[in-house]
Amino acid sequence: MTGEPVVGVLGPPGDAGAFVEWVRPHLGAMARLAARLAVGADRDDVVQEALARAWAKRSQYDESRGTPSAWLLAITADQARKAVRRTHRGLVLLPDDESRRPDLDARMDVEDAVQALPARQRLAVDCYYFADLSIAETAAVMGCSEGTVKSTLSDARARLRVVLEVSE
Numbered sequence: 001m002t003g004e005p006v007v008g009v010l011g012p013p014g015d016a017g018a019f020v021e022w023v024r025p026h027l028g029a030m031a032r033l034a035a036r037l038a039v040g041a042d043r044d045d046v047v048q049e050a051l052a053r054a055w056a057k058r059s060q061y062d063e064s065r066g067t068p069s070a071w072l073l074a075i076t077a078d079q080a081r082k083a084v085r086r087t088h089r090g091l092v093l094l095p096d097d098e099s100r101r102p103d104l105d106a107r108m109d110v111e112d113a114v115q116a117l118p119a120r121q122r123l124a125v126d127c128y129y130f131a132d133l134s135i136a137e138t139a140a141v142m143g144c145s146e147g148t149v150k151s152t153l154s155d156a157r158a159r160l161r162v163v164l165e166v167s168e
Contacts, residue, residue: 019055026069029131030076036126037080039115040087049083050076070140073131077123077141113163121156124149 027047034046053075061071114125120142127138128149139146 016055019058022068023051023054023072026072029069029133030072033073033076033126033131034080036130037077037123038083038087041080041083046080046083047076049079053079066140067137070133070137073127073133073137074141074143077127110160110164113160116163117156117159121152121159124152125156128153 030047030050031043034050035043038046050072054072057075061068065071114122117125123142124138127133127141128135133141135146135149139149142149142152144152
């Protein structure tokens with residue numbers, strides 16, 4: 001050994017400046033994903049929690065297992081899920097009020113339709129279409145295979161097609 005510090009992808013251990021530069025290009029995607037997944041929670045808080053978690057786990061990043069973007073977005077998705085659970089923990093459900101129900105014949109917009117998807121399909125749609133991740137990066141965020149992402153996206157598109165179909 002030469003006694004020199006080991007320099008990894010993120011620079012020397014504990015180098016906050018290298019970490020900041022490494023994370024900076026991904027902040028926009030992290031913010032977009034947090035906003036989409038953590039409806040009702042503060043997007044910036046979710047991103048901040050994700051960055052703190054990434055800093056704490058930076059030694060676990062392995063570039064052979066995926067891109068920095070996918071790793072950071074997986075952490076962001078996890079923090080968004082936690083934020084939603086915290087936000088919804090204290091909610092009280094009110095009895096259904098017929099007068100507040102939306103007209104079933106009214107056209108549903110895309111945002112409502114995406115929000116109505118099952119959680120796994122919504123995550124795939126948010127990552128692939130709204131965060132502009134590749135299939136491989138979406139698979140890394142979701143913790144599944146690329147084939148599963150393709151199948152999940154196909155199922156989501158089929159469901160959205162039915163929900164958004166306008167009968168004439």
